[in-house]
C-alpha cells in the first residue's frame with residue numbers, strides 16, 4: 001500500500017493523494033506554508049545523516065556494538081547482571097505496556113496501574129515501610145531525592161548530610177548536585193573494615209544533622225552489622241535514617257523498618273534488567289509520616305462508578321504539573337516500564353526464589369573468596385565480614401595489571417585499590433567460576 | 446482508504462466503537478497477585494518450614510543479620526503469563542489507536558529498535574574498561590554527534606535520564622558557568638507562565654527563584670514583560686519553541702539578544718522539537734543550552750511513564766561544565782584509535798549514577814540512523830500537516846494560530862476533563878487537558894506524523910461527537926473502558942498505596 005514512499009519518514013502512512021487532500025482542506029499550497037519560522041532562523045543546511053533501511057540500520061548497530069568484547073563480567077558495585085527470565089522480556093514487551101504513557105486516563109490504563117500498584121506492594125513488603133513510589137530514575141537520583149525530602153521534613157536549622165566514605169562516586173556526585181540548590185552539605189563519615197564506624201559516626205552526628213545514609217550491603221559487598229545503632233543515632237538527633245539497598249538484598253537482610261530506617265533508596269532493577277551499562281530503577285520507600293512529601297508518582301486504589309476497586313495515580317498535588325516550583329520533585333517521565341519488569345521478575349521468583357537468590361549470593365561469594373584466598377599472593381575477602389554477591393580481594397601484585405591480564409583471558413573485575421580487586425558473582429553462571437579461578441591462578445603467577 | 450466525507454453530516458456515523466477488555470472475578474476486576482497467592486517464607490538458621498523450594502534449608506547468615514520472613518505471592522509461570530497478558534489488555538497504547546496527547550509526542554515506536562536494544566552486546570557493565578566497550582562508546586559518540594547536528598549545538602551529554610533531568614543539568618550548568626564568570630549572585634530563572642511544570646520545578650531544585658512571565662495577546666513571549674523581568678540577577682530564560690500553544694516565538698532572535706545583553710543564558714526545552722527537525726535549530730536561534738526528549742522526538746517507547754532520556758546540548762562556551770564523563774574520539778593521536786571517556790574541565794559532576802538510560806539511547810540512535818535527514822525533516826513536516834488538518838476538521842475553537850505540531854483547542858462550555866473521559870469511549874486517547882491555562886478548558890492536541898488521513902478523520906469524528914453531547918453524558922463517561930469513571934477524591938482522601946493497605950474484606954480469604 002505504501003510502497004510509493006521513496007523519501008520521508010517510513011512511519012508516516014500518508015500517500016501523496018492524502019497529503020494533497022489535507023493541504024487543500026487547510027487551505028495551504030504546500031507544507032512550507034504551515035511553518036511560521038522567520039527566514040533569519042530558518043535552517044537550510046543538512047545534518048548529513050543518511051537514511052537507511054531497517055535491515056541496514058540493524059546491521060549498523062550490530063557492527064558498532066560488535067566492537068564490544070565478550071567478557072565474563074564479575075562486576076557489581078551498584079549494577080548487577082542477574083539472569084532475567086524470558087517471561088519478563090516477552091510480557092514486558094507487549095506493546096500495550098511498552099507504548100503507553102503515564103496513566104493520566106486511569107480508566108483505560110488499569111493494567112499498568114495495577115502492575116505498578118503491585119510493584120509498590122512488593123517494596124512495602126521488602127522494606128516494611130508503608131509507602132513506596134512507582135519509580136525514580138536510579139539509585140543515585142533516589143538518594144538525592146531522599147536528601148531534599150530530609151531537608152523539607154526536618155525543620156531544624158540543620159544542614160548536614162552524612163554519607164559513608166565508601167559511597168560510590170556516581171552517587172556522591174549526583175547527591176551533591178541534588179542538594180546544590182539547598183543549604184545542605186554532604187559530609188563523609190568513616191567506615192571500619194567496610195562497616196559503619198559507629199564510634200566515629202557518634203562523634204559526627206549532632207543536632208545540625210538532617211540525614212544519615214548507610215548502605216546494606218555496602219559497596220564492597222559487606223553486610224552491615226550495626227544498622228540498629230545507626231538508626232538509633234539518627235533518631236536520637238532527629239535526623240532521617242536513609243538506607244540504600246535493593247530487592248535481592250532486602251529479601252534476606254534485616255528489614256529496614258526493623259532497624260529504624262525512615263527512607264529506603266537503591267536500585268530496584270537488580271531484578272528485571274540485565275546488565276544495561278548502568279541504566280537502573282530508583283527505589284524509593286518511606287513511612288506514612290512523609291507521605292505528602294514523597295517525590296514521584298504514587299498509584300492508589302479507589303473505586304469506579306460501578307463501585308469496583310480500580311487504580312489511579314493519586315496525591316498528585318505533590319507533583320510538578322500541579323505544584324510547579326513548590327513540587328516535591330521535578331520528575332515527570334520516570335522508569336515505570338523498568339518497575340514493571342522488576343515486579344515481573346520478583347513475581348517469577350516468588351518469595352522462595354528471592355530468598356534463595358539472595359542466599360546463593362552469600363554462599364557463592366564466600367566460596368569464590370575462599371578459592372581465591374587459597375592462591376598464593378591473594379587474600380580474600382579483605383574484610384572480616386559477611387558478604388553478599390561480591391567481595392574485595394587483596395593481591396600482592398599491582399591490581400591494574402592483574403585486571404588487564406584477566407581481561408585478556410576473558411574476565412572483567414573491578415580495580416578498587418593499588419592492590420585491591422573486587423569480584424562479584426551475581427549473574428555469573430556456575431560453569432564460569434572454575435575457568436575464572438584457573439585464569440586468576442595463571443595471571444598471578 | 447475510503448472517502449469519509451459523510452462523517453461531516455453525522456459525526457457519530459463513522460465513530461469507532463471501542464470496548465476495552467475487562468476481566469471480572471467475584472465482582473472485582475483482575476485480582477491482584479496477592480489475591481491469587483500469599484506465601485510466607487521463614488528465614489533463619491533453624492528454619493525448616495519452607496518446604497522443598499529452599500534448597501539449603503537454612504540461612505547462611507546469622508539470625509541477627511537477616512529478616513524473619515518474606516511474604517509474597519508464589520505463582521507458576523503460566524499463571525503469571527496470564528496475569529500480565531490480562532493486565533496488558535487493560536491498557537491503551539500507541540499500538541491500540543491514536544494517542545494525540547499534547548506535548549508528549551506519542552509517536553509510533555518502530556519495532557526494530559527493540560531488537561537492536563536487545564542485542565547481546567548491548568548488555569555491558571558500566572565499569573568495564575574503555576578498551577573492552579569500544580562499541581558502546583562509539584555508539585554514544587555518534588549519538589552525541591547526531592544530536593549536536595540536529596540541535597545546532599557544539600557539545601552533548603547523554604547522561605540525563607529524562608527531559609526534566611536535562612532541564613536540571615541545564616540549570617546546574619548555568620549556575621556553574623555564572624559562578625565561574627564571577628556572577629554567582631544571579632539567582633533568578635525566568636519561565637513563561639504557559640511552560641511545563643518541570644521547568645519551574647527544575648529551576649527550584651537548582652535553588653533559583655522562579656520569575657514567571659505572562660504571555661502577550663498572541664500567546665507568545667511578551668517582550669515588554671520580558672524586558673521588565675530581565676536584570677543582572679537573571680541566570681537564564683527557559684523557553685520551548687514552538688511554545689506550548691504550538692506557536693513559533695517569532696521574536697526569538699530579539700529575545701536571545703535581550704537575555705544575552707543582561708548576561709543571562711537561554712535554555713531550550715526540547716519537548717517540542719518534533720515541529721522543527723531540519724527546518725530550524727535551537728542553536729541557530731541563539732539558545733545556549735537545550736535538552737532533547739528522545740522519548741518524544743526520537744520515538745523511543747514511553748513505557749507507561751518511562752524510561753526516557755534527556756540528553757543536553759550546549760554551545761562551546763558551556764561545554765567545560767557538562768556532566769562527567771563524556772565520550773570523545775581519541776583520533777589519530779593514539780596508536781589505537783578509538784573512543785574514550787573524559788571529564789569536562791569544570792564539570793558539574795554527575796546527575797545519574799552512571800551514564801543514563803543506555804537502552805533508550807540505543808533505540809534513539811537507531812531511529813535517527815534509520816530516518817536520516819530526509820526522514821527527520823519529513824517527520825516534522827507531516828506532524829505539522831497533521832496538526833493543521835486535524836484542527837481544521839474539529840468543531841472546537843482553536844484560539845491561537847498559526848500553530849505547528851500541536852494545537853490547543855478550547856472545550857468552551859464543556860469541561861475539558863469530561864470531554865477527555867468521553868473521548869475514551871470512541872476508541873481514541875484524548876488530548877492533554879486544562880493546560881496551558883491561557884486557553885480555557887484546554888484540549889492540547891498533538892497527533893504526530895504517524896496518523897494517516899483516515900485515522901485523523903476518525904479522531905476528528907470523536908472530538909465532534911463529544912462536542913455534540915450533553916453534560917450528563919460527559920459526566921458519566923467513560924462507559925466502555927475497563928474501569929468506569931474512577932473516584933479521584935476517594936483515592937486521595939484515604940490513600941491505599943499497596944495491597945497491604947487494602948481493607949481486609951477486599952482481599953481473598955486467608
Ligand SMILES: Cc1ncc(COP(=O)(O)O)c(C=O)c1O
Nearest residue numbers: 332333548607608609641643716
Ligand atoms: C514541554 C515539556 N517540557 C518538559 C517536559 C519534561 O520531560 P520529561 O517528562 O522527559 O522529564 C515535558 C514532558 O513531559 C514537556 O511536555
